[in-house]
Amino acid sequence: MSGAGRRGRAPFNPKAGFQQREQAGAANVMKTLLKQARQSGQLNLSNRALEAVPEEVWRVNIDVPEEAQNITLDNTEDRWWEQVDLTKLILASNRLTSISENIKLLPALSVIDAHDNLISSLPEALGQLTELVKLVLSHNQLTSVPSCVCQLRKLQILHISHNNLMELPNDIGELYYLEDVDFSNNKLTLLPRTIGNLTKVMKFNIANNKLANMPPEIGEMNALRILDATHNEIHSLPDELGYLAHLEQLFLRHNRLTHLPLLERCTALKELHLGNNAIPSLTPAHLECLQAVSFLDVRDNKLTVIPAEITILQDLERLDLCNNDISSLPYEMGNMNKLKAIILDGNPLKSIRRDIVMRGTNELKKYLRSRIATEEAPSKAPQKGVKSQQGGSGVIGGGEGVDAHTVSQLKSLDYSNKQASDVPPDVWELAASSGVNSVNMSKNAFTMWPENLVLLVDTLEDLNLGFNRISALSTDVGLCHKLVSLDLRNNQLTTLPQEMSSLQNLRFITLACNRLKLLPPVLYELVKLESILACDNQINSIDVPGLLRLRELATLDLSNNDIMQIPPELGNCTSLRSLQLGGNPARNPRPAILAKGTVALLEYLRDRIPT
Template sequence: MASRGRGARVPFNKAAFRQQSEKENSSDGVPSVILKQARQSGQLNLSGRGLATVPDKVWRINIDVPEEARNVSLDNAEDRWWDQVDLTKLILASNTLTAIPDDISNFPALTVLDIHDNNLESLPAAFKALENLQKLDVSRNKLKVLPSSIGYLKTLVSLHVEHNQLTQLCEEIKCLQKIEDLDVSNNQLTVLPTALGYLVNLVKLNVSNNKIKSLPSEIGDMSGLKYFDATHNELTLLPQEFGNLRKLELLYLRHNKLAYLPVLENCVSLKELHVGNNNIMGITSEHLQHLTSINVLDLRDNKISKLPDEITLLESLQRLDLTNNDLSSLPYCLGTIVSLKSLVLEGNPMKSIRRDIIMRGTVELKKYLLSRIEEPVSNANNMATGGNTGIIGANQSVSSHEMCQMKTLDYSQKQASEIPADILEAAQKAEVTVVNLHKNIFTDLPSNLRSLSDTVTELRLNWNKISTLSSEISAFKRLVCLDLGNNMLTDLPKEISSLQNLREIIISRNRFTVIPSVVFELKKLEILFAGDNKIEVIDVDGLKRLPVLVTLDLQNNSISQVPPELGNCPLKSLQLAGNLFRNPRPAILAKGTPTLLEHLRSRIVT
């Protein structure tokens, strides 16, 4: 590289010059270069600079002749200080300011003022001069009141005053006719002013984390409201007028003292209702008939002991949270809500539904509820009997359209001992994957069912009169779930071992005295239900041959001793109640599977 000569000129470094100038002019925390940029852009950001006060030169930024005017160049566009624009955005956030002087009135063109996270105890009356202000953020300060001058901010769209020490809102707030977003959460409010009813353009209102005991009836006049959050307050009820909020979409009322679910008569747009952590005792059909658009219903941590059948009115329901209530059962019709994707039940004293069914998730729980619905015979006989809607066999109708759409042959509760050939033919064409034959009078696997063996993954033969299962079951190589519950079986054919895709087998309510040894050959088995039999011994060595078994139900058998080695099985759900053994004690069983397994391991003699 060629070296510079003695007389070579060093190029001017503009960036370095600006940095040096900033250092020279930053004794008060506000470099002149930042003020210069603010005159050009109309935006000034002084956040996080440790300012205890704002220098006078900031308040006079559009009034005083700037320092750079002393060496002005008419040929340099950057030096044309007289072309400055009015300040429209001022950010003073995250400093240590204790007051805003009346000099704020020097900025009538401001549209955004952000002074959150300071130590402000009051706001000046001069705020009334900010006639163009649209967004004001004074959150995370020490404000005890909002000044009446707030009412002069006619153009305000967003006001954030959360995390202060407000005990009330001034009546002048009713003058904010254009406001759409109001956040007064995390204060000390005990009431809300009736003046809120004038804010007909308000879309979002957050009053959470206060001490509010009641809401004014005028809140029903806020016709534009879509989002309302009153979480963590002391509400005992909502005014009847609250039901007039036709545009309301999201309603959060968790952690209050509500004894009843509010009747939201005209809230036709409501999508989410969160009323968990209250004292709600029950739900009536009157509550539910007005919630037909609801997607999410959060009822957790209440005292609900029963759900009415009218829950099916919520045809758009996707999530229902019933955690920690007093439910001992569920209406079976809950399984008919097609849109329901999440049903949460932990912490309820369920008696009619086994814990292992609940643990399997929403899909399996809905299947269980559907399987418990008793269909009147008259309905079955009155179904369509011709055209493209149904196929007739043994005086029972089956929907061919449903078979094609759902890939399911439901021939349950027909009192049938065989399946008509035309129905099987239609099922074969539809390539059904699920066959439901429960509550009939089959004495064995229907001989002609083998025609579906190439596609069926779930076969339900429960509630029949089967005493011996045919070896033909081996043809159903794709089976994942096999339900043989409520029959008269004493053993299973050795051919079951060929069903190596089987993940779940149900042999509950039969006449088994042992778990059939063939079961221990199903290496992918995850779930084994064998409750309500006459099983006397737990074959731990056999169970250890099932590497992925996580759910084992042996309730209501004749087991007189529980081998401690069972504690080494990697089970997530173990049900042993209702047997003859005295140890483990009922108190241990009631504490759940982890405690039970730990107890058993502690008894292993080494």
């Protein structure tokens, strides 16, 4: 070959050749997919790194297909002339930022799934897809629901979760045939009253928004079976919520509720989740409306009493009362035959010994039954502010004070809810001389460990310093060597002193609602620990080797923290009877696994331990 011939040819580029082959391969794949789509009416383009939908997709039912160019009478395999209209289009897990107006060229579409993209706007032509039944746009960047969506009169399933929606249009009420709606994980602050027109919706998910209330019209959604409003800012609910006669599951956890309306017509309700609110009581009238409930969650509220009318709930199987202010249970609960689980961690129980509670629900019910026949008459001990039989006042400490007779007889000092920053000296003297073993100083304004607790180190077994402003514990805590239970919830703690390693009798510790970024390492030296409640902190990792040292650990609550990864080795902590991990950003285990309970969760984790 001459030199001129060599100069006229482009130099060989192996990389360019590879790219050309790759593009040609992608084109061939697209042709194959389009050919199959014309035969089946379904096209799946998910997870292909698409930044735009190829134009031939929109024209799949318009342009003459390539296979039509070679027609033979013997060709019965390709039968291109029998093509069907595209009805299902899946564009999930790509890099799409928008969808073309040419989507109108696919008028037969009944399903569009474009979740997990970067879509920030929708074409007006979407409203022309009159046959659309299912529209999935979750995990995108939409800031509003455009009017074109509200023109889809046959729509039954609408999922726009994990976007940036600020509000919903009033026209949403025109989607009369909706059955499944998911607007969770957005920024909604209110719901339009027109949602009352959505009378066929059976599942309505508005969790993880910024809703402050619900409109009364929600009571008109009479087909509703599942309503999830978890993680909002709801402070009140309309009475009309009680009109939902077909409601089976109601999720209201992590809101600001101080009151629950009477759910008078909710006779089908099976699950009621009210945890992490500020509800002070469940009245007999409330319980009267919940007779079909099998799962009642009222953990992390402000309940002080469980009324005897709880026995009306004869179908109740699981009752979660964690982290309230309950001091006793009605003995009649022992006769609730279907009740399989009563969870009481984090309550100041006084009438029931902790060892009975820790034996499990069956033993607890057995104990309650045994007390029905032997229930003692109420104590006749003088109460606060009441004069003793000798005629002198039993109150010391100034103000409301404490009753000296009660302290000396019950060996218990209750100096809670006084908004105090210190304790009068005469109260300490009384406690020390009486050999007090239980001290409750919760709901005050303490900013540090009370120094005079050192007077009680030889007798103190139960200490509650919850709901104060304590940012650090004194090393004196290590002197309380008889301590069995320590409640430090709702303070400002970031760690615990190493001196606590001497608390070898400690079995229960509550650290919820502090500022911990990890479980303090000193806890792993307290080998008798049976319960660690550390929800609502900033914990970002789990020290499995440390936890495995706690062979008596039965309850571990790490819910609502910042844990990104749940180590599978946690499944080896087989002593756990209650493991709470919900409300963390970890993607696995999925919520469905967490909901199956501790035994199933531990088994799931063990199955994923690398071999």
